[in-house]
Amino acid sequence: MSEPSSPLDFLPLVQRARLRAVGFDVSFPAGARLFDEGGEADRFWLLRRGEVALDICVPGGQPEAVMETLGAGQLLGWSWICPPYRWHLGARAVTAVQAMEFPATDVLALCAADPELGYALMRRFTGVVAERLQATRIRLLDLYAPHAGGPP
Amino acid sequence: MSTVTPPLPYRVAETRAETADTRSLELVPAGRELPPFSPGQFAMLYAFGIGEVPISVSALHGPHGGLVHTVRAVGAVSAALYDLRPGETVGLRGPFGTGWDLDAAAGQDVLVIAGGIGLAPLRPVVHAVLDRPDIYGRLGILVGTRTPGDLIYRGDIERWRDRAEVGVTVDRPGPGWHGSVGVVTTLLDAFALRPDRTHALVCGPEVMMRHTARTLMGRGLAAHRVQVSLERNMRCATGHCGHCQLGPLLLCRDGPVVGYDRVERLLAVREL
Numbered sequence: 001m002s003e004p005s006s007p008l009d010f011l012p013l014v015q016r017a018r019l020r021a022v023g024f025d026v027s028f029p030a031g032a033r034l035f036d037e038g039g040e041a042d043r044f045w046l047l048r049r050g051e052v053a054l055d056i057c058v059p060g061g062q063p064e065a066v067m068e069t070l071g072a073g074q075l076l077g078w079s080w081i082c083p084p085y086r087w088h089l090g091a092r093a094v095t096a097v098q099a100m101e102f103p104a105t106d107v108l109a110l111c112a113a114d115p116e117l118g119y120a121l122m123r124r125f126t127g128v129v130a131e132r133l134q135a136t137r138i139r140l141l142d143l144y145a146p147h148a149g150g151p152p
Numbered sequence: 153m154s155t156v157t158p159p160l161p162y163r164v165a166e167t168r169a170e171t172a173d174t175r176s177l178e179l180v181p182a183g184r185e186l187p188p189f190s191p192g193q194f195a196m197l198y199a200f201g202i203g204e205v206p207i208s209v210s211a212l213h214g215p216h217g218g219l220v221h222t223v224r225a226v227g228a229v230s231a232a233l234y235d236l237r238p239g240e241t242v243g244l245r246g247p248f249g250t251g252w253d254l255d256a257a258a259g260q261d262v263l264v265i266a267g268g269i270g271l272a273p274l275r276p277v278v279h280a281v282l283d284r285p286d287i288y289g290r291l292g293i294l295v296g297t298r299t300p301g302d303l304i305y306r307g308d309i310e311r312w313r314d315r316a317e318v319g320v321t322v323d324r325p326g327p328g329w330h331g332s333v334g335v336v337t338t339l340l341d342a343f344a345l346r347p348d349r350t351h352a353l354v355c356g357p358e359v360m361m362r363h364t365a366r367t368l369m370g371r372g373l374a375a376h377r378v379q380v381s382l383e384r385n386m387r388c389a390t391g392h393c394g395h396c397q398l399g400p401l402l403l404c405r406d407g408p409v410v411g412y413d414r415v416e417r418l419l420a421v422r423e424l
Binding site for chain 2: 053072095
C-alpha cells in the first residue's frame with residue numbers, strides 16, 4: 001500500500017506543530033498490550049506503522065474477541081475526550097507498532113488555551129467516532145439482518 | 153443478447169473448491185459456443201431439471217480455455233450446480249448484462265472493492281488490468297469477507313500482491329488470522345486515493361456497496377467514478393419478465409453493473 005496521508009493534515013501547520021510538540025514517538029513489539037477495557041483513557045496515538053487490534057473481553061476464560069484492526073495513518077483512542085475517560089475496548093499490537101503518543105492532559109490543556117485547535121481536534125475525533133459507529137452498524141446489518149447476504 | 157434463446161450444453165471441464173460452500177466451475181462448449189463474455193457480464197446457468205440462476209463470469213478463460221463461474225451453494229439450483237462434477241453437463245445462456253465499463257477506467261487508477269463472493273465478477277477485471285499495465289494506472293484490490301474461511305481465490309490474491317496494492321479484511325477473525333478486522337472501507341486508509349483519477353468498481357452485499365460508495369464519495373470520488381454490480385431477482389435475463397426491476401432499470405438488461413450516479417437515489421427509495 002502507498003504511504004497514506006496523516007490524519008493530522010487537516011490542522012494548519014502552526015497548530016499541527018503545537019500538537020506534535022506534546023507528542024512523542026513510541027514503539028510496541030508484536031503482542032504488546034496497549035490498554036485494557038475499563039482502564040484509564042489518558043492518551044491517544046497516531047499510528048505510523050504496524051497494526052493494532054481493538055478487542056473486547058469475553059466471559060468464561062475466552063480470549064478477547066477482536067472487533068476491528070487499525071493501521072498506519074489512523075488514530076487510536078478517543079475515550080480520553082469524554083467522561084468517564086475509560087477505554088471502551090482493549091488494544092493489542094498485532095505486529096510491531098510505531099506511533100506518536102499524545103498525553104490527554106497535555107492535549108486538553110492545548111485545546112483550552114487555543115479553542116480553535118480544540119474545535120478542530122474535536123471535530124476530527126468526532127469524525128473518527130462517527131466512522132467507527134457507522135462501520136459497526138454496517139457490519140451488524142450485514143451480518144445479522146434477515147436480508148443479509150451477497151450476490152449469487 | 154436480448155432475445156430468449158435455449159440454453160446451450162456446456163461440459164464441466166474442471167471444478168475447484170474455493171471455500172466450504174463455494175466452488176468454481178470451468179465450462180467448455182459441448183457443441184455450439186456462446187458469444188464472448190466481457191468482465192462483469194453474467195450467464196444463466198441451468199441445472200437440468202432443477203432450474204436456472206444468473207451467475208457472473210469469474211474468469212473469461214480457465215485452464216482449458218473455458219468460461220469460469222463461481223457458485224455458492226445457497227439454494228436448490230446453486231446447490232445442484234455446486235455438486236456438478238467434471239464431465240457433467242449444464243445449460244448456458246448469455247452473455248447478459250452490461251459488464252464493467254473498463255474503457256472509462258483507461259488511463260486511471262483502478263480500485264476494485266469486493267465483499268465476499270462479490271470478488272467473483274471482479275476477478276476478470278483484475279485479470280484485464282494486470283494484462284494491460286500500459287493502459288491502467290495503479291490497481292488496488294480491497295476484499296472484505298465474513299470469516300477467513302470465506303475468502304475465495306486465495307492463491308490468486310497472493311499472486312496479485314506482487315503487482316497490485318492488496319488488502320484483505322474480515323468481520324470475524326478466527327484462530328490464526330493475523331490480518332485486518334473490520335469493514336472493507338477501513339482498508340481505504342492505507343490506499344493513497346487520487347479522487348480525480350480513480351475509478352472504483354464495487355461488488356458485494358448491497359449494504360456494503362452503499363456504504364463503500366458513500367465512503368468513496370466522502371473522500372472526493374465523484375459518483376460517476378463508482379460502478380456497482382447490483383443483483384435483483386433475475387429470471388428471464390432478457391428484460392421481459394420484470395422481476396429484476398429497480399425503478400426505471402431492469403437490472404438483467406441495464407445492469408448488473410451501473411454507475412452509482414444512476415442508482416444512488418434509487419437505492420434509498422423504500423418502495424423499490
